[in-house]
Amino acid sequence: MRTEIFEIDTEGPGLYEFTDQVTRWTVGQNDGLLTLFVRHTSCSLLIQENADPQVRTDLQAFFRRLVPPSTDPAMAYLTHTYEGPDDMPAHIKAALLPVSLSIPVIAGRLMLGTWQGIYLFEHRDRTHSRQVVAHLQ
Amino acid sequence: MRTEIFEIDTEGPGLYEFTDQVTRWTVGQNDGLLTLFVRHTSCSLLIQENADPQVRTDLQAFFRRLVPPSTDPAMAYLTHTYEGPDDMPAHIKAALLPVSLSIPVIAGRLMLGTWQGIYLFEHRDRTHSRQVVAHLQ
Amino acid sequence: MRTEIFEIDTEGPGLYEFTDQVTRWTVGQNDGLLTLFVRHTSCSLLIQENADPQVRTDLQAFFRRLVPPSTDPAMAYLTHTYEGPDDMPAHIKAALLPVSLSIPVIAGRLMLGTWQGIYLFEHRDRTHSRQVVAHLQ
Numbered sequence: 001m002r003t004e005i006f007e008i009d010t011e012g013p014g015l016y017e018f019t020d021q022v023t024r025w026t027v028g029q030n031d032g033l034l035t036l037f038v039r040h041t042s043c044s045l046l047i048q049e050n051a052d053p054q055v056r057t058d059l060q061a062f063f064r065r066l067v068p069p070s071t072d073p074a075m076a077y078l079t080h081t082y083e084g085p086d087d088m089p090a091h092i093k094a095a096l097l098p099v100s101l102s103i104p105v106i107a108g109r110l111m112l113g114t115w116q117g118i119y120l121f122e123h124r125d126r127t128h129s130r131q132v133v134a135h136l137q
Numbered sequence: 138m139r140t141e142i143f144e145i146d147t148e149g150p151g152l153y154e155f156t157d158q159v160t161r162w163t164v165g166q167n168d169g170l171l172t173l174f175v176r177h178t179s180c181s182l183l184i185q186e187n188a189d190p191q192v193r194t195d196l197q198a199f200f201r202r203l204v205p206p207s208t209d210p211a212m213a214y215l216t217h218t219y220e221g222p223d224d225m226p227a228h229i230k231a232a233l234l235p236v237s238l239s240i241p242v243i244a245g246r247l248m249l250g251t252w253q254g255i256y257l258f259e260h261r262d263r264t265h266s267r268q269v270v271a272h273l274q
Numbered sequence: 275m276r277t278e279i280f281e282i283d284t285e286g287p288g289l290y291e292f293t294d295q296v297t298r299w300t301v302g303q304n305d306g307l308l309t310l311f312v313r314h315t316s317c318s319l320l321i322q323e324n325a326d327p328q329v330r331t332d333l334q335a336f337f338r339r340l341v342p343p344s345t346d347p348a349m350a351y352l353t354h355t356y357e358g359p360d361d362m363p364a365h366i367k368a369a370l371l372p373v374s375l376s377i378p379v380i381a382g383r384l385m386l387g388t389w390q391g392i393y394l395f396e397h398r399d400r401t402h403s404r405q406v407v408a409h410l411q
Contacts, residue, residue: 035239039250041186047373049315054354062366080191092199099184100239102309102374104409111407113313133248135241172376176387178323217328229336236321237376270385272378
């Protein structure tokens with residue numbers, strides 16, 4: 001069993017890939033299970049297409065439309081707003097998207113599909129340093 | 138390896154915290170992985186902010202707007218309605234929110250972030266007794 | 275520890291149950307943890323009600339309304355559209371729904387609730403062969 005904490009710096013909303021970091025860290029392991037867990041309630045983990053960057057742009061656009069900033073008239077019912085218009089929408093997106101991911105490792109290979117990348121999905125506007133705990137069994 | 142079934146009583150929609158129960162149960166474990174699994178299709182597990190209770194109020198308000206009761210004209214297309222107007226919306230919310238959570242344990246400490254609490258998110262109107270299976274490896 | 279790759283053939287959008295395959299595969303195991311992981315970014319895993327088929331119809335209808343095809347005027351902002359109108363909506367649904375599931379096994383029994391079935395939720399229109407990795411610890 002091994003554990004690690006990855007630090008991921010973010011500069012505003014969007015998807016930050018860290019597949020390579022995770023892949024390097026699992027090298028040498030035979031069979032096992034990798035678990036990733038993000039220690040925050042205003043960003044998420046996500047496995048998504050790693051080929052066309054427009055997929056990430058569109059994903060972000062969809063979630064911004066589904067959960068607009070609290071200054072948007074459609075969100076006038078929100079009450080937790082004192083940390084800024086991106087605060088409560090970030091919590092909502094963090095509820096809709098994964099906080100943990102489990103990926104099997106077989107014969108030393110992380111079983112991601114060809115088009116799957118691992119991302120930290122940042123929902124807040126200002127810069128953050130995010131912690132992702134990795135656990136390999 | 139240890140397993141346990143937590144029983145959580147709910148009295149209508151909302152977030153019921155059970156972080157303390159889980160933390161007490163993992164005490165004494167060195168390194169490992171905690172898995173939580175809810176045995177129902179009309180409530181969810183959720184890790185969310187444990188500080189300002191308005192975050193929970195707002196989360197519940199968002200999901201009620203996203204998936205209103207089946208008596209709402211916007212939901213007239215729903216067909217599974219014989220158990221009441223909160224029935225099918227509960228299944229939809231249970232699809233949108235986690236049924237299982239994986240949290241690493243390092244040096245005897247559950248690796249939750251400072252502001253993360255563990256909740257049972259009830260989607261049904263009437264009282265229920267909910268089962269959450271805990272598994273510690 | 276055991277691993278397996280389930281192949282699931284799909285013929286258009288909808289929920290394809292494979293609970294029986296998983297249950298058969300876990301028979302004989304004592305205590306442990308089952309992890310399922312889908313190796314694609316345009317379909318999902320889902321645990322949902324296995325009784326009334328209308329639940330699955332309604333779930334599909336909800337997600338089609340929440341994320342309509344990119345030819346729908348409401349989705350005019352999408353840019354990743356060259357693989358067809360079901361392409362980017364499939365990625366969005368794959369973000370909203372689980373890519374991995376963790377289910378405890380106690381005394382040889384998968385701890386699913388009475389009404390819980392395991393499904394592959396296909397989001398694409400044309401036929402596909404989907405891979406789900408199973409890992410039993």
